Amino acid sequence: MNKKVIDLRSDTVTLPKPEMMEFIAQARLGDDLLGEDPTVRELERKAANLLGMEEGLLVLSGTMANQVALMTYCDRGQEILLGKDSHLFNLEGAAMAAVAQVQPRPIEVHQGYYDPELMEEQIHTGDIQKAETSLICLENTYNLNKGQVVSVENMKEIKQLAEQYHLPVYMDGARIFNALIELDMRPADLGQYVDGGQFCLTKGLGCPLGSVLVGNKEFITKARLNRQRLGGGMRQAGVIAAPGIYALDHMIDRLSVDHQRAKRLAKGIAEIEGLVINLQEVHTNIISPVINVEHLNTDGLLADLAKKGVKVKKIGKREFRMIVHYQITDEDIDYVLYALRQCFPGSYSFS
Numbered sequence: 548m549n550k551k552v553i554d555l556r557s558d559t560v561t562l563p564k565p566e567m568m569e570f571i572a573q574a575r576l577g578d579d580l581l582g583e584d585p586t587v588r589e590l591e592r593k594a595a596n597l598l599g600m601e602e603g604l605l606v607l608s609g610t611m612a613n614q615v616a617l618m619t620y621c622d623r624g625q626e627i628l629l630g631k632d633s634h635l636f637n638l639e640g641a642a643m644a645a646v647a648q649v650q651p652r653p654i655e656v657h658q659g660y661y662d663p664e665l666m667e668e669q670i671h672t673g674d675i676q677k678a679e680t681s682l683i684c685l686e687n688t689y690n691l692n693k694g695q696v697v698s699v700e701n702m703k704e705i706k707q708l709a710e711q712y713h714l715p716v717y718m719d720g721a722r723i724f725n726a727l728i729e730l731d732m733r734p735a736d737l738g739q740y741v742d743g744g745q746f747c748l749t750k751g752l753g754c755p756l757g758s759v760l761v762g763n764k765e766f767i768t769k770a771r772l773n774r775q776r777l778g779g780g781m782r783q784a785g786v787i788a789a790p791g792i793y794a795l796d797h798m799i800d801r802l803s804v805d806h807q808r809a810k811r812l813a814k815g816i817a818e819i820e821g822l823v824i825n826l827q828e829v830h831t832n833i834i835s836p837v838i839n840v841e842h843l844n845t846d847g848l849l850a851d852l853a854k855k856g857v858k859v860k861k862i863g864k865r866e867f868r869m870i871v872h873y874q875i876t877d878e879d880i881d882y883v884l885y886a887l888r889q890c891f892p893g894s895y896s897f898s
């Protein structure tokens with residue numbers, strides 16, 4: 548009986564490593580509202596340099612980063628183009644309506660591919676009855692239940708389209724490092740394809756909180772005011788920035804291990820009769836298998852797995868999500884596959 552709980556609900560459930568906590572204890576601090584926290588400045592500079600941008604801005608969450616970006620790039624009543632399954636469209640409590648006051652124009656994104664033709668058809672300029680398009684929002688990795696990678700070529704073609712219409716491109720890169728590793732792309736090259744972006748310190752990088760918004764100097768200066776308006780001004784915020792610095796130095800390169808483990812988990816699941824998973828769809832650390840037997844739904848499976856010390860996230864009546872992170876070991880993957888096989892003993896498939 549495995550006593551340890553294996554938590555695959557998200558890569559946000561991780562606890563900071565002891566080394567990360569030590570880093571916090573040793574951080575030099577100051578009043579960040581006065582621009583005097585050296586650790587915050589270091590993280591903001593480091594993040595901007597890393598991603599080929601001019602400046603960075605520490606914010607409290609990915610949602611705050613996204614909303615600050617919308618408030619900064621767009622005027623009230625303008626429209627933004629974004630993916631139908633994006634976090635911005637689905638999971639921010641309608642903040643774009645309630646806070647940033649912009650209108651979404653969602654488009655279908657296939658396996659992380661943003662079709663430029665489809666996007667171009669949705670760009671509005673000048674018609675008085677239509678909301679003017681002011682921003683293109685990409686997400687990479689795309690779809691937090693799938694973790695699909697947006698290719699370099701695709702980012703390039705979207706950037707070209709945006710330039711044609713003088714639109715900025717914003718990247719919600721909550722898990723951008725997972726994408727960059729799969730793309731084998733230098734992070735610093737990202738600045739060529741997007742005008743601004745954000746990444747989460749809490750997704751896979753093991754930090755307790757925080758996101759960093761990056762972009763050019765003018766954008767970050769305006770964003771700083773918008774962050775303040777949302778109550779995001781902070782004082783000795785080096786306690787948040789220090790784990791971020793540790794994460795950029797120590798937690799990025801190892802993400803490929805999570806991807807390998809996710810792929811191994813997916814392969815094992817593909818062999819279980821009663822579960823369906825498309826291996827082509829497993830790009831990074833996220834997998835979403837579908838239950839394909841009549842006698843078990845997600846609620847039932849979650850209860851069975853919980854008894855065996857495994858937590859996964861329900862995303863549909865017969866669909867659940869698992870995200871691999873740094874606290875999941877090879878042995879954990881073996882155990883999860885063993886537990887899943889026990890939940891589907893000799894089950895039949897009805898498809």
Ligand SMILES: *Cc1c(COP(=O)(O)O)cnc(C)c1O
Pocket residue numbers: 607608609610611613634635686688690691719720721722747749750758
């Ligand atoms: C998690 C996530 C966010 C929001 O981050 P929070 O820190 O939870 O607010 C935004 N975009 C994407 C793609 C995410 O996965």
